[in-house]
Amino acid sequence: MMASSQRSIGEPCAFLPNRPGEPYFQLRLVPDRIVFRGERLSEVATTVEMQMINLTQHRQCFKIKCTSVEIFRVRPPLGFLNGGETIPIRITFFSKQVPQTGKHFFVFYHIATNEVRVMH
Incomplete structure (x- = not known):
């Protein structure tokens, strides 16, 4: 339960459905919602830690985008996941x-x- 003095950003919302012919999302995100909570959200940086899990047996390349790079920082924003691998996302x-x-x-x-390496 959230204390009354806390503020939050990102209360749970529905996932967008796949478009016709679009492949299914084959990664798992834990937690599956991103919510920033804190008593001083406008004063200090607040971090949500997640796990990204590759549910397939195939190596996956991933990229994470957000609506505002001025107020959000994603680490790592892109990379690779081997089959069955789990990595932390901040x-x-x-x-x-x-x-x-x-x-x-x-x-x-x-x-x-x-691919086994990132091309720059």
Whole structure:
């Protein structure tokens, strides 16, 4: 239960359905919702720690995007996951003003790959 003095960003919302012909999301995110909570959200950086799990046996390349790179920082924003692998993801909110709930979103993309290194 959230204390009355706490503020939060990102109360749970529904996932968008896949478009016709679009492949299913084959990663698991734990937790499956991103909610920033704290008594001083507009004063100090607040971080949500997640786990991204590859549910397939195939190596996956992933990229995480957000609606505002000015107030959110995602680490790592892109990378690789081997089949069955789990990696930590850290998403940090830092802003002087707390935005409306539901205004910002994060998108997690992935695709199977055989690549073993990132090309720059």
